[in-house]
Amino acid sequence: MDNAIKLKITGVVRPKEDAKNASITSAIGYTKALTDYIIEYTDNSEVVKAQKESSTINVLNGMEFSPSSDDEKIADAKKYLEGLGVSDKANLFKTMMYSMQSTSNVEDEGISTSMQAGTPDISTMSEEQLAAMLDEYLKSPDDDTLLKIYDAYISTGSYDDNMTTFGVVSLDAPSSISIYTDSFENKEAISDCIEDYNSTANEEDQISYTDYIGILLSSITTIIDVISYVLIAFVAVSLIVSSIMIGIITFISVMERTKEIGILRAIGASKHNISQVFNAETFIIGLCSGLLGVGISALLLIPINSIIHSVLNLDTINASLPLSSAIGLIILSMILTIIGGFVPAKKAAKKDPVTALRTE
Structure with missing residues (x-):
């Protein structure tokens, strides 16, 4: 917590007694300055810098994002399993054992039958015993089992997944833009402009948008139209x-x-x-x-x-x-x-x- 960003509360907002509209979308209000600061702070963090310097290696576990061959997957699986602590090894071994017990087809789940042979009741075993059993298996593992363990438990995702997890945001490539209008006429004008643009743009350049007010009022508009036609x-x-x-x-x-x-x-x-x-x-x-x-x-x-x-x-x-x-x-x-x-x-x-x- 000592390294966390410190924020100062500058005021508490309460609606007036005669306020007509006092809806607040979030519990904490802040300006664009805080958003820009968080983006810059995240971009300058050590883990993000390290990940940017190595786009093919996952800095969280030291393995490649997309191994080019099964041999690399097997090597990564061994490296990952050997580097686990006692608790992590025990939890992983317990997860694999429970996975085998919950299915009738053991080999389809990715763990070989050799791991089950002579296995006592794992619910009564300590973490050290479970970790020792996994270490014993790793002395002579078969390649198919390691491949399936890699795919089921170790697959490291992608570079983009990591950057998203770290909270990296590019100001030059926003994922969405929210547009607010002060009247329904202006809302319709903006929708018409987007439709006009999409009608002439290539499919990959077209703008996808959601008219939330239009969705909320679609059913009401239908009823009003029916009443209008009758009148x-x-x-x-x-x-x-x-x-x-x-x-x-x-x-x-x-x-x-x-x-x-x-x-x-x-x-x-x-x-x-x-x-x-x-x-x-x-x-x-x-x-x-x-x-x-x-x-x-x-x-x-x-x-x-x-x-x-x-x-x-x-x-x-x-x-x-x-x-x-x-x-x-x-x-x-x-x-x-x-x-x-x-x-x-x-x-x-x-x-x-x-x-x-x-x-x-």
Whole structure:
């Protein structure tokens, strides 16, 4: 512990009583400076330096990572077993004996039957006795058994495995990058950028990413989409019905003002002028109804947001009506009313002036 890195606690973080979001991902908080220091400290450690100087030899046990032949494996196995202490030899011998007893096919487990011959109950033996039995076997071991012991108990992994175990990290080759956005729109924009890059990059250069928020919200999004489609269907039906009603009302207006149409035609109004009169009326109706609907919706947002804040106890969730959406709704209202009154306006323009003047 004397050689361990000493850290100083500079403060304790506690959430405020009125905090809306007080989640902390770890028990200890630190800056990037500590991360950089640990990386540099590990990179300068003696064991890491020794391993970097010898990329083919495992500095932990002095053996090659990947022996090129069975003879080298056998030599490494003998060297490893002979270099073990009494406790390590006893534990290894006990492990091999238990492995033989737990299977019906002893040779498949990698330990020859010669090791079992005349072996007493190992559970009653001391460490010195177990180590002595392993030493006795090593005086004349068979090569196949040593190879299988090497593969089962001694295989030293690789250079990269050791460097990972030591905690070596390269700042030039990060394993992952975490990207945080302040809105769902920005999150989608980043995902789109990655997809655009992957569509043109080679397979080995493509970026693999995980959209955690997308995974968490995928099921919720599906439910919301279903509800949205149902609401859109209701709205579509309402718009169709309202357009039909506007057409009926305009048609009734044409019938009630037939004589006025005749007078206008008699004083020189053209068919186009008559059509313009009714189209202007439907346009004004659509504009007024759109403004009225948007205005009422904007006023209703005040009590709706108050209810949301009261029920959820959150001030961050709000119902809103964007200006662009409001303008779009007003334009849609005008278009629908003009479409609804188009046929009656055409019918009014085609009326015979003489017949219209005679109509009471």
